[in-house]
Amino acid sequence: MRRDKNCGEIRETDIGSSISIAGWVFRRRDHGGLIFIDLRDRSGLCQIVFSPDIAGDAHTKAHDLRAEYVIAVSGEIRKRPEGTENPNIPTGMAELYVNKLEVLNEASPLPYNMEEAADAGEALRLKHRYLDLRRPEMQQNLIMRHRISKVMRDYLDEKGFLEIETPMLTKSTPEGARDYLVPSRLNPGHFYALPQSPQLFKQILMVAGMEKYFQIVKCFRDEDLRADRQPEFTQVDLEMSFVDRENVLSLMEGMMKKLFKDVMNIDVETPFQRLSFHESMERFGNDKPDLRFGLELKDMADLALKGTFKVFLDAINNRGMVKAINGKGMAALSRKEIDMLTAEAQSFGAKGLAWIKVKNGFESPIAKFFPEDVLKKMAERLEAKEGDLMMFVADKPKVTYDVLSRMRLALGERLNLIKPGYKFAWILDFPLLEWDEEESRFQAMHHPFTSPMDDDIEKMLSGNINDKDMLSSLKAKAYDIVLNGYEIGGGSIRIHRQDVQKKMFEVLDISEEDAKMKFGFLLDALQYGAPPHGGIALGLDRLVMIMVGATSIRDVIAFPKTQKAFCMMSGAPSTVEPKQLKELHIKTDVPVE
RNA sequence: GGGGUGGUAGUUCAGCUGGUUAGAACGCCGGCCUGUCACGUCGGAGGUCGCGGGUUCGAGCCCCGUCCACCCCGCCA
Numbered sequence: 001m002r003r004d005k006n007c008g009e010i011r012e013t014d015i016g017s018s019i020s021i022a023g024w025v026f027r028r029r030d031h032g033g034l035i036f037i038d039l040r041d042r043s044g045l046c047q048i049v050f051s052p053d054i055a056g057d058a059h060t061k062a063h064d065l066r067a068e069y070v071i072a073v074s075g076e077i078r079k080r081p082e083g084t085e086n087p088n089i090p091t092g093m094a095e096l097y098v099n100k101l102e103v104l105n106e107a108s109p110l111p112y113n114m115e116e117a118a119d120a121g122e123a124l125r126l127k128h129r130y131l132d133l134r135r136p137e138m139q140q141n142l143i144m145r146h147r148i149s150k151v152m153r154d155y156l157d158e159k160g161f162l163e164i165e166t167p168m169l170t171k172s173t174p175e176g177a178r179d180y181l182v183p184s185r186l187n188p189g190h191f192y193a194l195p196q197s198p199q200l201f202k203q204i205l206m207v208a209g210m211e212k213y214f215q216i217v218k219c220f221r222d223e224d225l226r227a228d229r230q231p232e233f234t235q236v237d238l239e240m241s242f243v244d245r246e247n248v249l250s251l252m253e254g255m256m257k258k259l260f261k262d263v264m265n266i267d268v269e270t271p272f273q274r275l276s277f278h279e280s281m282e283r284f285g286n287d288k289p290d291l292r293f294g295l296e297l298k299d300m301a302d303l304a305l306k307g308t309f310k311v312f313l314d315a316i317n318n319r320g321m322v323k324a325i326n327g328k329g330m331a332a333l334s335r336k337e338i339d340m341l342t343a344e345a346q347s348f349g350a351k352g353l354a355w356i357k358v359k360n361g362f363e364s365p366i367a368k369f370f371p372e373d374v375l376k377k378m379a380e381r382l383e384a385k386e387g388d389l390m391m392f393v394a395d396k397p398k399v400t401y402d403v404l405s406r407m408r409l410a411l412g413e414r415l416n417l418i419k420p421g422y423k424f425a426w427i428l429d430f431p432l433l434e435w436d437e438e439e440s441r442f443q444a445m446h447h448p449f450t451s452p453m454d455d456d457i458e459k460m461l462s463g464n465i466n467d468k469d470m471l472s473s474l475k476a477k478a479y480d481i482v483l484n485g486y487e488i489g490g491g492s493i494r495i496h497r498q499d500v501q502k503k504m505f506e507v508l509d510i511s512e513e514d515a516k517m518k519f520g521f522l523l524d525a526l527q528y529g530a531p532p533h534g535g536i537a538l539g540l541d542r543l544v545m546i547m548v549g550a551t552s553i554r555d556v557i558a559f560p561k562t563q564k565a566f567c568m569m570s571g572a573p574s575t576v577e578p579k580q581l582k583e584l585h586i587k588t589d590v591p592v593e
Numbered sequence: 594g595g596g597g598u599g600g601u602a603g604u605u606c607a608g609c610u611g612g613u614u615a616g617a618a619c620g621c622c623g624g625c626c627u628g629u630c631a632c633g634u635c636g637g638a639g640g641u642c643g644c645g646g647g648u649u650c651g652a653g654c655c656c657c658g659u660c661c662a663c664c665c666c667g668c669c670a
Contacts, residue, residue: 033627047630067620084628092630109621112604115631116619119605123662176670196670223669224594347596349666434670447670552663562662 001072001102008044010077010091020074021046021096022104024134025065035062039073039096042139046091047080048073050098058101067114068107068134075099122554126568129559141556144263145544149216151262152236155255161212161238166201168194168218173518175448177221180231188585194220197537200522202239203449203494206533207525214238216540225563227552228486228542232561236489239535245477245493248536249426252481252489256424264547268422272481276429285323285405287430290485291423293412297323297404298381300392309369311354315394322394323404326382327411330389331357338389344410345393350403354392358384409485422546425482432456432476433507435468441509442471446478448504449522450492451534453477457500465507477534488543491536498526 004019023041030036035050050062054075065071075098086092111128112120117135125132132138153163172179172193179193195201197219205213215237222231240247253270260266273291280287283296304312304322312322333341338355345353356364362375370378384390393403412418432452433442444450452460453475463470477493495501501523505515515523541553554560561567581588 027630027632029629029632031626031629031632034629035627036629036632038630045630049628051627053627081628084630086630088630109603113620116605121600121604121662124604126662173670177668221669224667226669227664229669347665444670450670563664564661566661568662 001104002074003072006043007039007041007046008091010046010094010096012079012093014077015079015094016077018074018076019096020072021048022070022072025067025069025071028065028067030063035059035065037062037065039071040136044091044136045089046094046096047086048075048096048098050101054097055099055101058098061101061103062098065103066107067110068131069103070105070107072102072104073098073100123562123568126554126560126562129569133558138555141544141548141550142558144548145540145556147263148259148544148547149236149540151259152255153214153216155258156212156214156238159212159251161214161240162210163215164205164210164213165215166195166198166205166217170195170201173200175444175518177223180220180222183584183586185584196221197235198237199447199449200519202237202535203522203530203533204525206239206241207528207530209241209531211241211531212238213240213535222565225561225565227554228545230541230553230557230560231565233553233557234540236538236540237535238537239533241531241533243493243532243534245428245479245534248491248493248534249479252536252538253424260422260547266422268424272424272426274426274428277427277431278429280425280427281401285401285403285408287427287480288482288485288487289425290409290412290418291425291482292419292421292484293417295325295327295408295412295415295417297325297401297408300324300378300381303370303374303378303381304394306374307370309354309366311352312392312394315396318396320394320396321400322392323400324378324382324390324392325404325408325411326384327389327391328415328417329387330415331359331363331387333389341391341407345391345403345407348403348406349399350393350395354394356390356392358386358388358390423484427480427482428478429453430476430478430480431472432460432474432478433471435472442507444504444508446476446490446492448508448510448519449494449501451477451495451500460507461499461503465503471507479536481536481538483543483546486542486546487539488546489536489538491534493532493534496526496530496532498523501526 001022002020003022005014005021007021007023021039023039026038026040026045028035028037033052037048037050038045039048050059052059073096075096077094078097080093080095110131112124114131114135117125117132118137133142169182169192172181172191173196177196179196182192182194184190184192198215198217202213217235217237218232219235220232223229225231250271253272257268257270260268275283275289277287280289282299283289285297300322301316304316315322342353354366356362356367356375356378358379367375378390382390391407393400395403430445432445432450434445436443456474459470460474465471478490479492480487480490482488495504505512510518541556544556545553548556550556559567559569566573
């Protein structure tokens with residue numbers, strides 16, 4: 001079998017030459033006399049023509065061709081007759097006149113129309129993933145993913161990083177996400193866990209003097225799925241020695257700059273905008289702000305105090321806050337439409353939504369609670385002009401931030417405020433610790449190996465572990481990288497001093513014994529000359545998703561799972577033979593109907 | 594675990610207030626067609642209305658349960 005060229009590469013310059021190509025039958029237009037076939041391979045489409053005058057034999061056989069038959073053809077490339085060129089495709093000036101047709105494989109009628117696959121049920125696409133992946137859009141996604149990985153791999157290689165593999169069969173880590181477990185046949189009753197990330201191993205590689213490590217690696221978390229979360233996903237994981245925060249940030253900025261230039265020919269602005277965690281919460285209500293549009297949250301507590309609206313005053317008196325956003329041009333909304341907005345806010349957890357229309361003065365059920373000059377100051381702060389709608393949420397900080405950040409995103413979309421492009425940000429100065437109400441103890445916001453800020457180390461070492469205010473004020477050398485409202489990665493400078501690590505466990509109320517059991521091998525390693533080190537992990541799936549403009553990471557993963565973590569194609573997970581369970585000393589305890 | 598949307602022909606969908614034989618388009622099968630590119634044209638086949646139960650003289654439509662897919666909350670250090 002010969003294959004001289006790819007379908008999508010046929011050009012005018014090929015006219016006159018005799019060549020062979022192969023691919024899948026995409027569309028056929030059978031005129032009885034002439035038969036036109038759009039032949040498709042990974043590179044694209046080209047039209048081939050069967051004529052009874054050229055090769056009666058091939059023409060007769062071509063009547064039986066159907067969608068997705070795999071064929072090889074040879075013949076002459078000819079210029080298309082005047083007026084029949086197709087300017088919509090790159091191969092549209094020429095066509096191949098077939099004199100020999102070889103049917104390499106037939107195809108059953110398809111379970112769904114591939115051309116309208118975007119509308120097909122996703123279950124169907126996932127079941128017949130090999131067909132879904134044949135679609136040019138999906139092939140483009142995976143080609144992009146390949147190129148993205150390659151650029152990052154090359155970049156890190158140039159910067160002196162070594163790609164080192166870490167174990168997939170590893171030790172369960174009790175904190176964090178639920179583990180996927182693998183039973184050990186040779187050690188009855190014992191289990192490996194699939195890694196949630198190579199965190200401990202990459203730090204050990206630093207102790208081992210590898211200095212710069214990276215890996216493009218699968219990670220596993222047994223938690224519920226979302227459009228941007230799969231049970232197995234890919235991280236671009238890296239760690240470096242003798243660095244501080246700035247080294248990691250500028251390394252990543254360089255990587256993103258090169259990535260977007262090489263893959264998409266887009267110039268990304270560096271350095272990235274930096275926001276403290278606190279500032280991000282204040283201005284956007286979350287720690288992964290979409291910076292492609294404004295609609296920022298403004299604090300209204302001081303102005304609220306100058307009025308007599310009880311809801312606002314109560315919120316402030318109960319350690320809450322009053323914040324607002326401004327809906328441009330939304331004063332035109334009817335009472336009914338505003339009621340629907342309120343219902344939306346309530347579905348996000350708010351008790352209600354207070355609003356003031358800027359329309360012939362101020363129009364609102366709550367306007368009467370505020371003097372005119374206060375209303376004017378509110379409008380001024382929100383930059384609200386005639387025709388705008390100011391929306392207020394008053395509640396505990398968590399609820400206020402959450403509701404308004406989601407209102408902001410919903411309105412940003414509805415009002416078409418989101419500008420195209422790619423807006424990166426670093427979120428910095430995270431709190432080191434987070435108070436867990438349920439367990440009534442502190443938890444590490446990032447993970448227990450994250451270093452406090454230099455200034456905070458002494459504060460922590462010398463402080464009392466029951467001093468809740470002091471501990472809450474500690475900041476971490478942690479950083480998240482955010483792109484268009486998605487957290488695409490995060491990392492930190494790690495603790496390399498034994499005394500600091502020991503204190504950290506004390507603060508987290510993890511006993512020495514517990515720590516030893518959970519992370520013993522890392523703690524051992526830290527005793528033998530650990531260099532200062534830090535790193536970051538990028539979520540490759542999310543990054544690729546954003547870059548190709550997909551709305552789910554399923555569209556950039558070759559074989560993803562459904563929301564119930566089921567593989568529609570292979571049928572995993574499944575029951576296994578009793579023999580297999582017996583070998584593993586496992587008895588199942590599943591309720592039967 | 595919770596909230597929402599959807600499930601009718603191979604596919605995408607329509608199906609009114611519960612009422613005769615459940616429709617359309619695409620696809621499929623057969624015929625015609627020498628410049629199409631979503632080719633055209635004539636004809637034909639194709640249905641466990643997701644599944645189970647209930648209400649009713651009568652259920653695709655109403656009620657209860659259940660399964661699957663998707664979106665979201667919880668969860669994801």
